[in-house]
Amino acid sequence: MATLYTEQSKNVTKTWLLMAVFFAVLILFGWFFSFYYNNPNILYFFALFSVVMNVFSYWFSDKIVLTLAGAKLAKREEYFDLYTSVENLSITAGLPMPKLYVVQDEAPNAFATGRDKNHAVVCATTGLLAILEKPELEGVLAHELSHIGNRDMLLSTIVVVLVGFMTIIADVFRRNLFFSRSRDNDNKAQGVLMLIGIIFSILAPIFAVLIQLAISRKREFLADASGALLTRYPEGLASALRKISESSKPMERQSSAIAHLYISDPKGLRFGKKIGSFFATHPPVEERIKVLVG
Numbered sequence: 001m002a003t004l005y006t007e008q009s010k011n012v013t014k015t016w017l018l019m020a021v022f023f024a025v026l027i028l029f030g031w032f033f034s035f036y037y038n039n040p041n042i043l044y045f046f047a048l049f050s051v052v053m054n055v056f057s058y059w060f061s062d063k064i065v066l067t068l069a070g071a072k073l074a075k076r077e078e079y080f081d082l083y084t085s086v087e088n089l090s091i092t093a094g095l096p097m098p099k100l101y102v103v104q105d106e107a108p109n110a111f112a113t114g115r116d117k118n119h120a121v122v123c124a125t126t127g128l129l130a131i132l133e134k135p136e137l138e139g140v141l142a143h144e145l146s147h148i149g150n151r152d153m154l155l156s157t158i159v160v161v162l163v164g165f166m167t168i169i170a171d172v173f174r175r176n177l178f179f180s181r182s183r184d185n186d187n188k189a190q191g192v193l194m195l196i197g198i199i200f201s202i203l204a205p206i207f208a209v210l211i212q213l214a215i216s217r218k219r220e221f222l223a224d225a226s227g228a229l230l231t232r233y234p235e236g237l238a239s240a241l242r243k244i245s246e247s248s249k250p251m252e253r254q255s256s257a258i259a260h261l262y263i264s265d266p267k268g269l270r271f272g273k274k275i276g277s278f279f280a281t282h283p284p285v286e287e288r289i290k291v292l293v294g
Helices: 008-037 041-069 080-093 126-131 134-149 152-179 187-231 234-246 256-261 273-279 285-293
Strands: 099-103 110-114 120-125
Touching: 008 041, 008 152, 008 187, 041 099, 041 110, 041 120, 041 256, 080 099, 080 134, 080 187, 099 126, 110 134, 110 256, 120 126, 120 134, 126 134, 134 152, 134 187, 134 234, 152 187, 152 256, 187 234, 187 256, 187 285, 234 285
Parallel strands: 099 120
Antiparallel strands: 110 120
C-alpha cells in the first residue's frame, strides 16, 4: 500500500506539466485565432492570458472552490469534535493544522483543497457530521488529510480552474467561428479552417475532462489507502463510505467543476463499472471498500 507521502514529488511534477499543457493549448488556440482573423495581437493576448490564469489558479483556486461549494469557516466552539479529530490526525500525519470549513447541507460529504500543506482547507457537510460515528469521521478526515499530504488538492484544484477556462474558451471560439467575420480567404480554405476549429474546440474540453476524471479516480484510491494507514483502522473509512453511499440525498449546492474534489459524488450518482471507468468522478464504492477491508 502507498504511504502518506509517496506521491508528493510526482504530483508536483504532474501539476507543473498540467500547467505547461494548459499554456500550450491556449497558445495553440491563440495562434489559430490570430491566423483565422489575420490579427497577431490575438496570439499575444492568449499568451498573456494563459500566464495570468496559471498564476491565478495556483494562488486562488482554494478560494474559488470554497465559494462554489458555499462553505463557511467552522468555529472551534461550535464544531469541537471536528477540530479535535483533525488536530490529532494532523499531528499523527506530521501536517500543519488545516483551516476547517463547513457546508450547511444534509448530504454527507467532505473535501480538501489548497495549494500546499501550509495553505490547506478541510471541509465537511453538516450531514456528514450528523451521521458518522467518531471512528468513521476520523476515517473520512484521514482520507482528506491524505489528499493534503500527497498534494492531491493542488493538482485537483488547478484542474478545476484549467478545465473550466478551457471549456469557456472553446465555447467562445465556436461562437466566433459562426458569428464573426474572418480573414478574406476563398470559401473552400475558410471552410476547412472552420471545420478544424470546430473539431478542435469540441474535442479539447472533452479530452481535458476525461483527464480530470481519470486523475480524480486514481487519487481517491490512493487517499483511501493512505488514510487507512494513518488511522490504522480501515474499517472506519469503509463504514463511512458505506453510509455515505447509502444516503439518497444529493447536495443542494452543486458544481460539476468541483465534483471530483469530494469524497463521494455530490450528485449521488452511481455508475456501472464500464461507464464509471470513463465518466465517473469517483471509483465505485464497492471497489473502494473491497480494497480497504477485502
